Amino acid sequence: MPHELSSAAGFEGVPEELIGHHFSSLGRQTEAMRLGMWLFLATEVLLFAGLFCGYAVYRFQFPLAFQESSRHLNISLGTLNTLVLITSSFTVAMAIHYARTDKPRAAALCLILTILFALGFLGIKAVEYAEHFREHALPGKYYAAEAVKVPGAAMFYTMYFLMTGLHGVHVIAGMSVLSYILWRTLQGRYSSRYSVGIELGGLYWHLVDLVWIFLYPLLYLI
Amino acid sequence: MRLSESDSSALAGAQRHLSYLEDGTTVMSWLNTRDHKRIGVMFLAAVLFFFFIGGVFALALRMKLLQPGPFLMDALSYNRLFTLHGVVMIFLFLIPAIPSAFGNFVLPLMIGARDVAFPRLNLASFYIYLAGAAIAIFGMVHGGADTGWTFYTPYSSTTPTQVLPILLGAFVVGFSSILTGLNFIVTVHTLRAPGLSWMRLPLFVWGIYATSIIQILATPVLGITLLIVAVERVAGFGMFDPARGGDPVLFQHMFWFYSHPAVYIMILPGMGVISETVCAYSRKNAFGYKAIALSSLGIAFVGFFTWGHHMFVSGQSTFNAGAFGILSMIVGIFTAVKVFNWVGILYRGAIAFRTPFAYICGFLYFLVFGGMTGVALATTSLDIHWHDTYFVIAHFHFIMVGASMMAFLAGLHYWFPKMFGKTYPEGWGLVAASLIILGFNATFIPQFLLGNFGMPRRYYQYPEQFQALNVASTAGATLLGFGLLIILIYLFIALRWGPRCEANPWGSKGFEWMTDSPPTTHNFDEIPTITQMPHDYRTHEAPGVIGAA
Numbered sequence: 210m211p212h213e214l215s216s217a218a219g220f221e222g223v224p225e226e227l228i229g230h231h232f233s234s235l236g237r238q239t240e241a242m243r244l245g246m247w248l249f250l251a252t253e254v255l256l257f258a259g260l261f262c263g264y265a266v267y268r269f270q271f272p273l274a275f276q277e278s279s280r281h282l283n284i285s286l287g288t289l290n291t292l293v294l295i296t297s298s299f300t301v302a303m304a305i306h307y308a309r310t311d312k313p314r315a316a317a318l319c320l321i322l323t324i325l326f327a328l329g330f331l332g333i334k335a336v337e338y339a340e341h342f343r344e345h346a347l348p349g350k351y352y353a354a355e356a357v358k359v360p361g362a363a364m365f366y367t368m369y370f371l372m373t374g375l376h377g378v379h380v381i382a383g384m385s386v387l388s389y390i391l392w393r394t395l396q397g398r399y400s401s402r403y404s405v406g407i408e409l410g411g412l413y414w415h416l417v418d419l420v421w422i423f424l425y426p427l428l429y430l431i
Numbered sequence: 432m433r434l435s436e437s438d439s440s441a442l443a444g445a446q447r448h449l450s451y452l453e454d455g456t457t458v459m460s461w462l463n464t465r466d467h468k469r470i471g472v473m474f475l476a477a478v479l480f481f482f483f484i485g486g487v488f489a490l491a492l493r494m495k496l497l498q499p500g501p502f503l504m505d506a507l508s509y510n511r512l513f514t515l516h517g518v519v520m521i522f523l524f525l526i527p528a529i530p531s532a533f534g535n536f537v538l539p540l541m542i543g544a545r546d547v548a549f550p551r552l553n554l555a556s557f558y559i560y561l562a563g564a565a566i567a568i569f570g571m572v573h574g575g576a577d578t579g580w581t582f583y584t585p586y587s588s589t590t591p592t593q594v595l596p597i598l599l600g601a602f603v604v605g606f607s608s609i610l611t612g613l614n615f616i617v618t619v620h621t622l623r624a625p626g627l628s629w630m631r632l633p634l635f636v637w638g639i640y641a642t643s644i645i646q647i648l649a650t651p652v653l654g655i656t657l658l659i660v661a662v663e664r665v666a667g668f669g670m671f672d673p674a675r676g677g678d679p680v681l682f683q684h685m686f687w688f689y690s691h692p693a694v695y696i697m698i699l700p701g702m703g704v705i706s707e708t709v710c711a712y713s714r715k716n717a718f719g720y721k722a723i724a725l726s727s728l729g730i731a732f733v734g735f736f737t738w739g740h741h742m743f744v745s746g747q748s749t750f751n752a753g754a755f756g757i758l759s760m761i762v763g764i765f766t767a768v769k770v771f772n773w774v775g776i777l778y779r780g781a782i783a784f785r786t787p788f789a790y791i792c793g794f795l796y797f798l799v800f801g802g803m804t805g806v807a808l809a810t811t812s813l814d815i816h817w818h819d820t821y822f823v824i825a826h827f828h829f830i831m832v833g834a835s836m837m838a839f840l841a842g843l844h845y846w847f848p849k850m851f852g853k854t855y856p857e858g859w860g861l862v863a864a865s866l867i868i869l870g871f872n873a874t875f876i877p878q879f880l881l882g883n884f885g886m887p888r889r890y891y892q893y894p895e896q897f898q899a900l901n902v903a904s905t906a907g908a909t910l911l912g913f914g915l916l917i918i919l920i921y922l923f924i925a926l927r928w929g930p931r932c933e934a935n936p937w938g939s940k941g942f943e944w945m946t947d948s949p950p951t952t953h954n955f956d957e958i959p960t961i962t963q964m965p966h967d968y969r970t971h972e973a974p975g976v977i978g979a980a
Binding site: 229230231232233237238240241244245248249251252253255256257258259260262263266267270271348349350351360361363364367368370371375 | 544545546547548549550552609613614616617618620621622647648649650651652654655656659662663666667668669670672675676677678681684685953958
């Protein structure tokens with residue numbers, strides 16, 4: 210974890226109310242916030258780990274069904290969504306860069322773009338979901354797709370909906386985080402002197418992106 | 432305890448400051464507080480409430496088991512009751528009991544901090560806990576579940592009882608546990624007082640730190656597992672349903688990946704409390720400080736790789752079973768390291784046989800007994816005989832009730848003056864402790880025998896030849912409950928009308944006693960500089976009240 214902000218020097222002009230009464234310096238507080246965020250991200254990884262573990266078990270148990278069902282997903286939409294999310298990670302990184310270099314308006318613009326990309330991702334995902342519903346390619350007892358009739362195909366869609374569903378919830382959570390830091394950016398809270406808030410929001414968005422980077426090959430490619 | 436002159440002047444100085452209890456007395460000043468001490472006290476009240484409820488459930492179960500046949504309640508009520516007993520005791524009492532109540536109160540004091548790193552998150556953790564508890568209570572009122580606290584699939588996804596709210600309650604309470612753990616880890620990393628290096632941290636802090644690691648890394652897995660079961664109940668996804676190609680054993684793996692480490696969430700803080708109180712009541716420096724501190728981390732680490740010992744009879748390979756068995760025994764080694772060091776601290780100490788010390792004695796005996804039977808259970812060949820019998824019940828109650836609850840009670844009595852500035856009646860304390868320890872033995876030793884004779888757990892009816900031992904067990908449970916009731920009464924009286932105590936009634940040199948009792952809102956006027964180990968009894972003058980002058 211970077212500690213370049215740990216020294217108390219260079220914080221003249223940071224508003225008093227930003228520092229909690231129980232912290233000796235803003236550097237200490239920044240360090241605490243970063244550590245807290247990384248620990249929180251660790252819990253998120255473990256949350257998804259349960260599903261990845263389930264995926265591994267059932268892929269091993271039904272290799273053929275998983276392969277065929279995977280071929281049946283709309284790979285171009287999946288790829289497009291991957292590009293959308295990667296680009297959104299880029300724009301959020303740029304937002305942090307602009308905030309740190311005292312360009313709040315550019316930062317806000319980048320955050321708005323990120324939120325739009327997130328919306329775009331959800332839109333494309335909705336198109337895919339609608340397709341699954343039309344084909345009755347649904348989890349568990351609702352599975353009635355004509356295309357793939359191998360036993361275990363229903364389990365593929367169980368895992369598919371659980372994983373993309375939980376990821377979708379995280380995209381929505383991420384959008385709220387992004388909206389919050391957008392609001393704070395518009396208030397002028399982030400600058401070269403203080404930017405940890407926008408940094409942590411960005412970190413969370415990167416995690417949401419990263420989870421998809423794993424979901425995409427597992428569900429669409431292999 | 433006589434006050435030295437410097438102590439009384441420090442105390443007189445401290446009177447000018449408002450204690451955290453007096454700083455705002457409206458209900459809102461409590462509900463909206465960011466003060467770790469008030470949050471700790473609120474957690475304490477909440478966990479005591481659920482401890483009471485869980486205890487009533489346990490007594491009702493024991494009453495039914497007086498008779499081998501149908502008695503007092505029907506089979507479904509019995510199933511619901513043991514489920515609720517498990518859920519309430521584990522998720523609402525044991526897991527938050529020591530970390531969220533005592534940890535919140537004393538951890539910042541021990542490391543010389545004014546608060547935990549994220550005070551608002553800390554308050555949120557309390558309300559999330561209450562929300563989860565409320566959802567679970569809603570489920571209980573609407574009929575409760577009959578799956579057992581383990582929620583094994585496919586039964587839990589098909590039974591018509593109210594599994595869903597209970598599941599979701601446990602899921603929500605998990606977030607509270609995660610946030611508390613996260614807060615403590617960050618606090619220990621960033622808010623230690625000057626001079627407080629890692630190898631000077633009080634052993635209770637080490638225990639809580641190790642616990643927090645488990646809370647952060649294991650709880651999310653339980654969260655996703657319970658969520659999947661909930662989805663399964665609502666939408667029939669079939670991930671754990673063998674009728675749809677799902678694997679119920681996968682559920683068991685994912686469930687125990689959390690729930691076995693959760694056992695260490697329940698016992699590691701207790702070990703921390705014992706490490707503190709053993710030093711305080713034998714007036715000795717910690718013997719084998721590093722060994723005690725690092726064995727906590729050792730238990731936290733190896734605890735993640737032992738979950739398979741719950742599944743010796745669910746068809747895992749002999750190799751897996753053997754590996755899980757050996758890994759489980761390593762926990763026994765780390766625990767033994769602690770036990771030997773605690774006994775080393777007692778050796779030639781100036782023992783003050785106060786109420787907490789009685790619980791220390793109980794703790795050591797129960798932990799060793801429970802731990803040894805645990806090692807026996809980790810042996811696959813023996814476990815197949817004992818699996819799902821009362822032997823297992825007795826084993827984990829020795830650890831959970833015998834050890835964890837004893838540590839909780841030791842901490843409650845040790846820190847009661849710290850938290851409220853009042854003293855409890857020592858005589859009644861010892862009476863209650865004797866009743867509890869005696870009653871505990873009478874409750875669970877017969878259960879070891881019952882299990883060895885083959886009586887399965889969770890059964891409503893049993894053969895008549897088991898009745899005598901069951902009656903003995905119920906008699907013991909009544910004694911245990913009576914002891915706890917006495918504590919409840921005298922602590923309540925002490926809280927209202929008890930005599931005011933001095934800042935450090937035990938003469939303890941634990942760091943949390945550096946402040947006044949009860950502490951002021953911001954704990955210290957000036958952050959103390961730590962120059963020695965905690966519980967350093969080699970110097971003879973009493974510890975001054977730092978920062979309260």
